[in-house]
Amino acid sequence: MIHARGLSRSFGAVEAVRGIDLDVSQGEIVGFLGPNGAGKTTTLRMLTTLLRPTSGTATVAGRDLFADPMEVRRRIGYVPQGNTVGPFSMVGEELRLQARLYGLRRAEAAERVDRLLTELDLPGMDQRPTASLSGGQKRRVDIAMGLLHRPALLFLDEPTTGLDPQSRANLWDHVRRLRDKDGVTVFLTTHYLEEADALCDRILIIDHGRIVASGTPAELKAAHGAGTLDDVFLAVTGRELREGAAA
Numbered sequence: 428m429i430h431a432r433g434l435s436r437s438f439g440a441v442e443a444v445r446g447i448d449l450d451v452s453q454g455e456i457v458g459f460l461g462p463n464g465a466g467k468t469t470t471l472r473m474l475t476t477l478l479r480p481t482s483g484t485a486t487v488a489g490r491d492l493f494a495d496p497m498e499v500r501r502r503i504g505y506v507p508q509g510n511t512v513g514p515f516s517m518v519g520e521e522l523r524l525q526a527r528l529y530g531l532r533r534a535e536a537a538e539r540v541d542r543l544l545t546e547l548d549l550p551g552m553d554q555r556p557t558a559s560l561s562g563g564q565k566r567r568v569d570i571a572m573g574l575l576h577r578p579a580l581l582f583l584d585e586p587t588t589g590l591d592p593q594s595r596a597n598l599w600d601h602v603r604r605l606r607d608k609d610g611v612t613v614f615l616t617t618h619y620l621e622e623a624d625a626l627c628d629r630i631l632i633i634d635h636g637r638i639v640a641s642g643t644p645a646e647l648k649a650a651h652g653a654g655t656l657d658d659v660f661l662a663v664t665g666r667e668l669r670e671g672a673a674a
């Protein structure tokens with residue numbers, strides 16, 4: 428689903444991502460972890476065609492990132508870091524509009540939105556102003572946005588940040604179900620390492636723009652003699668605060 432080699436991106440003097448290789452198979456849930464400023468969002472923005480790599484090669488969802496970016500976009504969903512839904516419209520209206528932009532016909536769009544609202548535990552939310560939703564509901568609407576066109580590969584950038592434990596558990600259940608029921612491949616970032624441990628088939632840890640560890644949660648813990656992924660994380664990335672941590 429994702430094959431990247433030597434993917435890099437600089438912003439002036441800042442080398443945000445320094446030549447990373449990635450391989451993600453169909454149906455995997457892969458957790459992309461790393462300290463603030465490590466290069467996670469930059470990597471996601473490159474893989475989703477929103478940011479041009481400085482160098483490297485990649486195929487995403489079976490298409491070449493450079494030669495065929497439009498076909499990549501058709502096959503992927505992307506839920507960016509932070510809330511994406513604007514505050515001024517109704518939930519259903521916003522979703523149907525987005526579905527129409529993806530090329531669904533009016534009836535298809537209505538049906539798809541109804542189904543996603545049900546599947547994502549948002550019953551009766553169709554006519555609710557997006558500004559009135561709780562944090563957990565907003566994030567589920569964001570995810571519905573990313574699923575309208577039935578992508579085979581879904582990128583989630585910190586889907587659970589700021590949510591309470593119940594909402595986080597609920598969201599992870601949805602992610603698991605997407606994979607189990609629809610075969611969606613999921614590539615996600617999170618700072619909640621216990622959740623990553625429980626949910627992800629495989630973990631990649633990035634630090635200073637380089638992959639510093641990869642494996643299943645069990646493999647990583649065994650390799651570092653660690654009891655938790657937090658311990659693995661601190662072992663491979665150190666304890667020094669990052670520039671982003673103060674922001």
Ligand SMILES: Nc1ncnc2c1ncn2[C@@H]1O[C@H](COP(=O)(O)OP(=O)(O)OP(=O)(O)O)[C@@H](O)[C@H]1O
Binds near residue numbers: 443462463468508
């Ligand atoms: N548009 C930009 N212009 C300049 N620098 C940027 C830009 N986008 C990202 N950077 C820098 O690239 C580095 C990586 O940022 P990135 O957003 O990818 O980190 P991250 O791993 O997603 O962090 P966080 O966990 O805080 O979301 C940081 O030093 C950041 O300041």
Ligand SMILES: [Mg+2]
Binds near residue numbers: 467468584
């Ligand atoms: Mg980020």
